[in-house]
Amino acid sequence: MSDTTTGVQVASVGDIEDGEGLRVPAATTGLGADIAVFHDGGAYYALDDTCSHGQASLAEGWVENGEVECPLHAARFCLKSGEPQCMPATLPVAAHRVEVRDGAIWVYPGQRAAG
């Protein structure tokens, strides 16, 4: 489902457990890239799903304290900004705007997350 402001409803509140991520395929994001949506302590975030270091899905990563840790080599990224927090990642992943409205989680692919 998408709307005229190019938002995509990716899940409903409750679908993604706290500490988990959900991979939204490129076909849904319309962006040519998969996006991972994360639930961390009641807040939702969206980042490009593919780690900037290796071929790994960040949706499979460990979500905690505002960061996601890549499943392959344990690079950590800030959930808000996508900035790498440690090696081996040296480049950020894109962060996308997320809104929760009426129990639905909307992602705006390509729109920068509010800092």
Place this chain on the structure above:
Amino acid sequence: MNAPRRIAVVGAGLAAVSTCDALRAHGYDGDLVLYSAERGLPYDRPPLSKNVLLGKDRREDVLLRPEQWYDDQRVRLREGTVVRAIRPRPGGVELADGVIEPADRIVLATGGTPRTLPVPGGADPEIRLLRTWEDAQLLRERLLPGTRVAVVGAGLIGAETAAVATTLGCRVTLVDPVGVPLAPVVGDDIATALHDRHRAEGIDVVTAAVDRVERRGRRFLIGLSGYGGTVAADTIVVGIGIRPATQPAEAAGLRVDDGVLVDADRRTSHPAVHAVGDVAREAGRRTRHEHWEAAQRDGEAAARGILGLPATDPVAPWFWSDRHGTRLEAIGTMAQAERTVLRGAVDSGAFLALGLRGERVVAAAAIDRTRDIKTVRRIIDRRVTVDPSALADESTDLRSMLTR
């Protein structure tokens, strides 16, 4: 000691670059010089026995940091510059041409050199080793389809190399004197599954010690003890560990014993010299931690030590290894466990072994259980008390054990 103004980091692997990174992150504003014996930007080593050997990764794909980072962080990279000696007093590093460049703190990140086979013919320069980018290129040239490749040593590097050579169409023999390598680290169940996988992939696994290597024209004949026969090979690659590059430390009179001895802050027996990564051994620990993440953490610890910042909490060591499309990960050392609990079926190929002491998990190893390993690492580091039967029960959520 006075606050540092000019820090020399000797070496250019992960520990060296991590040290520079952490020094800047913690506000160090003085000179920072990184002495690299090799040419080119510093690179990450794990891919050398994986995607680099496969030809999938190029040099630019494995850089530890992009070129711009050195400018941004004001890290002066001295490529192709060999440090011949360190001079903690009055303070400097001596280069190959005898020039002494001043430094008020020295960080030794000299790593190690691969061990050669300690047998007749074992030092033949045509026997390939794998430590550097150049080593990987030289080995890759030899891994042509149909080539007979003997891999000596079935540890992490050997196992990964054997797997890559198999993928590239070589006929591979894997030689190790130990029947089930890695068992003390990852436990019998995981080690057996890993080693059996080599056979399943068509690798000829030989349990024997090499007692000589002979040249037969451009080929080799490997003599084995405890094994009827010899192994013929077009190419031999040896992965039997490294010798820590302690020479500059020894010459400077620092305490050295299977590595440069350091404290928790990575400080050596000389207060102005730190040592990080593969070359260092923490006093009181039996082994050096020759792993990727340990090198990174060493850099952080040394930077904190140099700047007088409090140390971070220790964490259980972690490593991974990729072979035959599967992933091994281990935390801690299984030999420290009193008993082992398995989670998941061994014949499924993806399972977790947990090593327990009493009601605490002290070590774990897994094949293709990346997420579980992340959970277990936190269970170990947070010293969570566990119910062993729940650990073995796949219907119990591991992560829920963390939040109690």
